[in-house]
Amino acid sequence: MALEKITSRTGRAVPITGDDxxxxxxxxxxxxxxxxxxxxxxxxxxxxxxxxxxxDTDHNLNKPEFQGSxxxxxxxxxxxxxxxxxxxxxxxxxGFEAVIAEGFAEIFFGNSTQLGLxxxxxxxxxxLKLSKSVEEDSRQEISIDLENQVVLYADGKLPFTxxxxxxxxxxxxxxxxxxxxxxNKPKVDAIAxxxxxx
Amino acid sequence: xxxxxxxxxxxxxxxAQLLDGSTQLFIGTHLIHEVTSPxxxxxxxxxxxxxxxxxxxxxxxxxxxxxxxTSEPYSDPLAQNMIDAIRRNTKxxxxxxxxxxxxxxxxxxxxxxxxxITQPGMTIACGDSHTSTHGAFGAIAFGIxxxxxxxxxxxxxxxxxxxxxxRINVTGTLTEGVTAKDIILHILKELGVNGGTGxxxxxxxxxxxxxxxxxxxxxxxxxxxxxxxxxxxxxxxITFDYLESRPYSPKGESWDKAVEDWKALASAEDAxxxxxxxxxxxxxxxxxxxxxxxxxxxxxxxxIPLVDDLAPELQNSAREALEYMDFQEGQLIEGTxxxxxxxxxxTNGRLSDLQEAANVLKGHTVAPGVTALCVPGSQIVxxxxxxxxxxKIFTEAGFQWRQAGCSMCLAMNPDKLVGRQLCASTSNRNxxxxxxxxxxxxxxxxxxxxxxxxxxxxxxxxxxxxFN
Numbered sequence: 001m002a003l004e005k006i007t008s009r010t011g012r013a014v015p016i017t018g019d020d021x022x023x024x025x026x027x028x029x030x031x032x033x034x035x036x037x038x039x040x041x042x043x044x045x046x047x048x049x050x051x052x053x054x055x056d057t058d059h060n061l062n063k064p065e066f067q068g069s070x071x072x073x074x075x076x077x078x079x080x081x082x083x084x085x086x087x088x089x090x091x092x093x094x095g096f097e098a099v100i101a102e103g104f105a106e107i108f109f110g111n112s113t114q115l116g117l118x119x120x121x122x123x124x125x126x127x128l129k130l131s132k133s134v135e136e137d138s139r140q141e142i143s144i145d146l147e148n149q150v151v152l153y154a155d156g157k158l159p160f161t162x163x164x165x166x167x168x169x170x171x172x173x174x175x176x177x178x179x180x181x182x183x184n185k186p187k188v189d190a191i192a193x194x195x196x197x198x
Numbered sequence: 199x200x201x202x203x204x205x206x207x208x209x210x211x212x213x214a215q216l217l218d219g220s221t222q223l224f225i226g227t228h229l230i231h232e233v234t235s236p237x238x239x240x241x242x243x244x245x246x247x248x249x250x251x252x253x254x255x256x257x258x259x260x261x262x263x264x265x266x267x268t269s270e271p272y273s274d275p276l277a278q279n280m281i282d283a284i285r286r287n288t289k290x291x292x293x294x295x296x297x298x299x300x301x302x303x304x305x306x307x308x309x310x311x312x313x314x315i316t317q318p319g320m321t322i323a324c325g326d327s328h329t330s331t332h333g334a335f336g337a338i339a340f341g342i343x344x345x346x347x348x349x350x351x352x353x354x355x356x357x358x359x360x361x362x363x364x365r366i367n368v369t370g371t372l373t374e375g376v377t378a379k380d381i382i383l384h385i386l387k388e389l390g391v392n393g394g395t396g397x398x399x400x401x402x403x404x405x406x407x408x409x410x411x412x413x414x415x416x417x418x419x420x421x422x423x424x425x426x427x428x429x430x431x432x433x434x435x436i437t438f439d440y441l442e443s444r445p446y447s448p449k450g451e452s453w454d455k456a457v458e459d460w461k462a463l464a465s466a467e468d469a470x471x472x473x474x475x476x477x478x479x480x481x482x483x484x485x486x487x488x489x490x491x492x493x494x495x496x497x498x499x500x501x502i503p504l505v506d507d508l509a510p511e512l513q514n515s516a517r518e519a520l521e522y523m524d525f526q527e528g529q530l531i532e533g534t535x536x537x538x539x540x541x542x543x544x545t546n547g548r549l550s551d552l553q554e555a556a557n558v559l560k561g562h563t564v565a566p567g568v569t570a571l572c573v574p575g576s577q578i579v580x581x582x583x584x585x586x587x588x589x590k591i592f593t594e595a596g597f598q599w600r601q602a603g604c605s606m607c608l609a610m611n612p613d614k615l616v617g618r619q620l621c622a623s624t625s626n627r628n629x630x631x632x633x634x635x636x637x638x639x640x641x642x643x644x645x646x647x648x649x650x651x652x653x654x655x656x657x658x659x660x661x662x663x664x665f666n
């Protein structure tokens with residue numbers, strides 16, 4: 001099954017302010033009582049989108065101007081905490097195709113890459129510029145150009161960083177490694193035999 | 199310069215270099231639980247794949263199990279669905295499952311070590327970030343997402359990028375009332391929640407060398423809270439003594455051979471590190487968090503920091519934390535009223551944690567208005583504790599004595615905070631809403647500090663409450 005070669009992601013963006021946004025915030029644990037990932041999108045950021053009476057808060061994800069966005073912009077250490085893949089799954093199921101932040105927690109980054117959800121890092125200053133521009137003009141389309149490693153937006157372009165193996169995996173369409181792992185079975189069996197345990 | 203343990207284990211488990219330059223790593227031991235595995239089994243079915251090495255995967259149920267209800271069906275049908283799914287999947291694929299009726303069920307990171315499944319030199323993966331716990335044995339243990347659980351089930355391997363290794367030394371001698379939990383909370387407050395990104399942490403030095411295995415597990419458990427994908431401690435005689443004659447430990451001649459192999463794995467004196475840091479035990483006091491991530495901590499006698507005194511990149515999170523916790527900058531944390539006290543979790547739900555808390559609780563009672571829960575980390579811990587009479591000490595003090603599970607660490611079962619309640623918790627995360635109420639608040643601390651909070655009804659210095 002050939003995977004999409006992901007060379008760019010283009011769409012409107014929504015800024016989600018804050019550093020250290022953890023995976024419990026992205027998808028609270030009580031919504032993980034499920035045996036498939038279907039339906040998680042509905043609960044993305046549930047507890048900051050709703051107050052204790054169940055009314056919508058003024059969170060950007062609730063604002064009309066950000067409906068239909070496909071790119072999330074956030075601060076540093078996005079996706080920290082739990083290893084739950086439910087977090088990037090909820091992001092993807094809610095219609096998002098990429099995340100731009102100042103930095104990512106490692107497990108979240110790996111989980112996202114393996115789902116074909118690019119996570120790219122901007123410097124603090126550039127991230128602020130991008131967020132400000134998008135807040136002022138939410139209708140603009142921004143574009144993540146993986147080939148040239150830049151984010152294009154209304155006011156120009158911003159260079160991003162990303163682990164090179166992940167960028168390559170996305171661009172060459174091997175971000176889900178399962179087939180490659182299976183194909184190496186003879187080598188895997190040799191390692192299994194060489195180990196002194198189990 | 200010689201190889202450190204991480205490099206040695208990495209090398210013996212490397213299968214191949216993948217197209218994108220990353221490594222295909224063999225995972226010798228795979229642990230699964232009910233929350234992050236059912237989707238992976240679903241993915242296998244979709245692709246018509248089988249479990250390649252079922253003897254290398256071990257399962258239990260921990261996150262969703264009620265701690266005050268044993269009969270099934272559970273009152274929560276979603277929880278029942280999840281336990282049914284892991285029963286079905288493990289049976290279908292021939293995987294060992296420590297079910298609730300085996301007497302061996304518990305939090306996966308407590309079950310693995312107590313069964314002797316966790317051993318030095320292994321690569322271990324589990325769909326749970328606190329898999330770093332197993333590093334206490336000199337294993338390299340990674341928390342993974344569900345697609346990687348699928349990869350490990352289908353191939354016993356996964357894609358990984360090699361980490362750098364930071365050696366963290368803790369030197370000197372701990373003072374009375376300072377515990378392993380305080381060591382790791384101190385390290386987190388110094389290095390921050392993303393200071394370990396890209397690193398494996400190797401903990402060492404004379405303080406770590408003297409710690410018991412259970413204390414070492416508490417430290418390695420929270421490596422991930424500092425952003426480090428794994429944390430480990432070199433195996434030594436304390437490790438071997440813990441493992442000898444556990445159900446899954448090697449026996450007879452195989453044991454002697456294994457110990458020789460394990461000794462050779464430890465990083466030598468001249469081992470190479472990408473970074474090295476040292477903390478003095480004398481600088482570590484009982485430590486508690488004041489904010490909404492585990493790096494926002496202070497010593498018990500300190501004041502909550504002034505936002506302007508913090509590094510610029512920490513200020514936004516600090517403001518958000520103060521607002522959420524309803525604390526003032528510059529305020530003392532000592533004396534903060536608590537509503538709930540929780541002793542348990544993969545961080546502090548082992549026998550010695552319960553013993554430490556029970557020892558200080560003897561002859562004291564929980565303050566009026568405080569709900570206090572003690573949740574053993576496994577059925578075996580519960581039985582051992584009951585043999586020692588710890589359950590009676592807890593219940594006589596006014597604690598509820600519960601059954602094994604993750605419980606209020608992440609509140610996927612009925613144990614939840616309500617509204618704005620503030621919980622003094624021995625668990626590992628103080629994120630917004632973590633303990634089940636979207637507005638609930640958490641202060642992380644050690645078991646004896648939790649006991650002190652329960653007795654006083656407020657955040658207190660255990661040394662003053664119990665040791666004069």
